[in-house]
Amino acid sequence: MRKAYEEAQTGTTVVLLIPARTDTAYFHDYIYGKAEIRFLRGRLHFEDEDGNRFPPAPFPSMVVIYNGDHQCLN
DSSP, X not given: OHHHHHHHHTTOOEEEEEEOOTTSHHIIIIITTTSEEEEOSSOOOOXXXXXXXXXXXXXXXXXXEEOSSOOOOO
């Protein structure tokens, strides 16, 4: 998270798909109030190129967007 945050400070747009762990230090240090956050409803499901489905992720997910211009859109 620190690397993503630091890259965003140079003006780079960074998009992350990560577990929604709002109780962690990195969430409060590098995400909350510093990036756009989109919480995904439900659990992510994955399948391979042959169509084999895997069990859903055991955790909720969020998309974090550093838009490159230092604006917080929460």
